[in-house]
Amino acid sequence: MTIFIDRLIGAIQEKNTPCIVGLDPALDRMPKSWLKHQGITPKSSIVERAEAIYQYNLMVLDAIADLVPAVKPQSAYYELFGSAGIIALEKTIMAARDRDLLVILDVKRGDIASTATAYAQSYLPSEPKRPYAADAITIVPYLGTDCLDPFFQEAIQWGKGIFVCVKTSNPGASIIQEQKINHRYLYEIVADLIKSAADQSIGESGYSGIGAVVGATYPEAAIKLRQQLPRSIFLVPGVGAQGGGNEGIKACFNPDGLGGVVSSSRAIMYPHLYGSEDTNRDTIRQAAIALIAQVQDILTT
Numbered sequence: 001m002t003i004f005i006d007r008l009i010g011a012i013q014e015k016n017t018p019c020i021v022g023l024d025p026a027l028d029r030m031p032k033s034w035l036k037h038q039g040i041t042p043k044s045s046i047v048e049r050a051e052a053i054y055q056y057n058l059m060v061l062d063a064i065a066d067l068v069p070a071v072k073p074q075s076a077y078y079e080l081f082g083s084a085g086i087i088a089l090e091k092t093i094m095a096a097r098d099r100d101l102l103v104i105l106d107v108k109r110g111d112i113a114s115t116a117t118a119y120a121q122s123y124l125p126s127e128p129k130r131p132y133a134a135d136a137i138t139i140v141p142y143l144g145t146d147c148l149d150p151f152f153q154e155a156i157q158w159g160k161g162i163f164v165c166v167k168t169s170n171p172g173a174s175i176i177q178e179q180k181i182n183h184r185y186l187y188e189i190v191a192d193l194i195k196s197a198a199d200q201s202i203g204e205s206g207y208s209g210i211g212a213v214v215g216a217t218y219p220e221a222a223i224k225l226r227q228q229l230p231r232s233i234f235l236v237p238g239v240g241a242q243g244g245g246n247e248g249i250k251a252c253f254n255p256d257g258l259g260g261v262v263s264s265s266r267a268i269m270y271p272h273l274y275g276s277e278d279t280n281r282d283t284i285r286q287a288a289i290a291l292i293a294q295v296q297d298i299l300t301t
């Protein structure tokens with residue numbers, strides 16, 4: 001069995017980019033013309049809306065599948081539609097897999113040990129073909145070590161990945177994550193909790209799938225965390241719509257040009273909201289190509 005981190009690093013090298021595309025399908029961001037074409041009106045049922053978000057994802061997947069190593073569906077956009085949304089998420093995960101894309105499911109789970117194990121088994125099951133099965137998930141760390149360990153154990157046992165929210169991209173994160181305890185930031189203390197599991201699960205690629213979410217919006221934090229967790233893979237959100245800059249992206253990577261995956265959702269999925277005249281398969285592809293070129297430039301200069 002090739003474990004998640006080695007498949008991810010392999011796919012990054014094969015596609016020659018660490019950029020990934022977030023799948024955050026929101027009907028109110030989709031072009032009106034596209035919704036009309038799908039027959040979506042204010043009277044459409046939940047099932048019809050959920051099917052529309054899946055169809056939109058297919059357009060995005062077809063535009064970007066040969067360009068990037070992975071996609072990151074954000075669970076909230078699917079949960080919004082109840083069971084129909086979960087079916088849309090399952091179908092999206094299967095469609096991504098059919099296109100040889102790795103799937104990082106952004107669900108930000110966290111709970112006491114027994115429940116954490118159940119969450120891990122739900123999203124990272126041993127059977128690779130289960131519809132809801134992702135290759136990696138995001139988790140929140142604030143229930144402490146007995147919350148983190150079951151996720152780590154399940155992920156290591158089945159060759160999956162975990163991204164712990166260490167320094168998130170949002171502006172309000174600082175009020176918690178930059179609290180100082182004994183002269184250290186809370187995010188550094190959270191990173192300590194990851195290190196041992198990361199060090200024990202380094203794959204043939206030299207990296208560990210026990211990783212961290214580190215926003216591109218906080219370059220100074222990223223520099224510290226890169227040093228603290230040199231072998232962990234970082235999931236780097238905050239580019240594109242959130243305005244994270246080149247410095248923040250670069251800081252998440254090692255000198256070997258590896259160590260992170262840079263994720264962008266809205267700026268890729270909805271180019272008409274970010275300066276493009278239209279949103280369609282071609283403009284989505286162009287948006288992904290522009291991000292790939294930007295990141296390539298950052299990592300090679």
Ligand SMILES: O=c1ccn([C@@H]2O[C@H](COP(=O)(O)O)[C@@H](O)[C@H]2O)c(=O)[nH]1
Pocket residue numbers: 022024074106167168169170213215237238239240241242263264265266267
């Ligand atoms: O620190 C974090 C962790 C997760 N996210 C998620 O990533 C995407 C970002 O969307 P953009 O459109 O690229 O801004 C979204 O699903 C967030 O929930 C994050 O932004 N920051």
